[in-house]
Amino acid sequence: MKKRIFSIVAILAISLTSAVAQKSIRLGYIDMEYILENVPEYQEATKQLENRVQEWKTEAETKMRKVEEMRTRLDNERALLTKELIEEKEEEISFMEQQALEYQQNRFGPNGDYMIQKKQLVRPIQDQVFSAVQQIAENRNLDFVFDRTSDIGMIYADKQYDVSELVLRTIKRTANREQLESKEEITEMEKAEERTPEQEDAITEREQLVEQRKNEREAFIEAKKRERDSIKAARQKEFEERRQKILAERERKRDSILKAREKKNDTIN
Known part of the structure; x- marks a missing residue:
């Protein structure tokens, strides 16, 4: 270096x-x-x-550990579950892992x-x-x-x-010369090359103003897009919360059924 x-x-x-x-x-x-x-x-x-990074690492490890626990529990219960219940649990595990x-x-x-x-x-x-x-x-x-x-x-x-501006102008002029075809275009280019730095700056300022207005319009459009994305994210969050509640209720019912079956089998035996 x-x-x-x-x-x-x-x-x-x-x-x-x-x-x-x-x-x-x-x-x-x-x-x-x-x-x-x-x-x-x-x-x-x-x-x-x-300190914040350590908290993030702990949270990440907790999430992955929960996924592994769910996978282990499914493996232990697989013999007692129907195909449909197994698929639902696998889908839930896949979602949590993602x-x-x-x-x-x-x-x-x-x-x-x-x-x-x-x-x-x-x-x-x-x-x-x-x-x-x-x-x-x-x-x-x-x-x-x-x-x-x-x-x-x-x-x-x-x-x-x-000398950045001088280099940039030279590159643009060279590129523009290669694209010229008519006599009028060549004459216009020669006039541009004869402009003083002050004249070039005035033209550049006008071009920058046009670019600024364009950027402002794009920024407005981007802000609207972010607003729409925010609303979409909020709706997605609400959907996921409802989904988790449904899954939790299904889990509770399945656990109740499993316990009832185990109790019945114990009684028979």
Whole structure:
């Protein structure tokens, strides 16, 4: 990691030095892991998250243990049950097992609560670090600042070295030239290439406004969809609760019948 970052730094230093007429490039770096380890708020929040994780693990184990208990009980009673009752119990066990697996996925999966809360835990500290880095870089006239413990590498760069917009415009112009067919289209492209950065910015601003309105419409549609999904989830929950009550009542009746049969067999014997 260190070698890769230093290689990048060396290449940047050589290229940028040539670009700014032998201007001296000033570099800095941070150790994000060291910073996090020494922030009390982060350590306290980490402990709280670890406690929560232990609770989730206990709950997940309880759910799976309940499934195993139901499966064992069915195996013990299988000889006394009808085919229909066996199928109902197997269906119930399958449902409970699926619920347990979904719980594990929702808690510990790639998009589960653990990953989400871990990111939320780090983000405020990262924001503070980035803000501090920007302030220090400006005060000390640093051109670039790197994080030696992160794959991201560079976390600060002076705006004067940002050529992203120029690169993007060049790519778009090249792509557009390849698609041109008529003389009018070529003339229009040449006019676009002659625009000043200010004119380009004005056009970009208008395009961004159109995109913003589009995003607002999409956000409104998405909010409506979430509202519908919430209603659907509530109805599903109500359905599952009713289903559990019915299954519990069936279980009670079957147990009563089994006990009556056992009592009758004992009397006969």
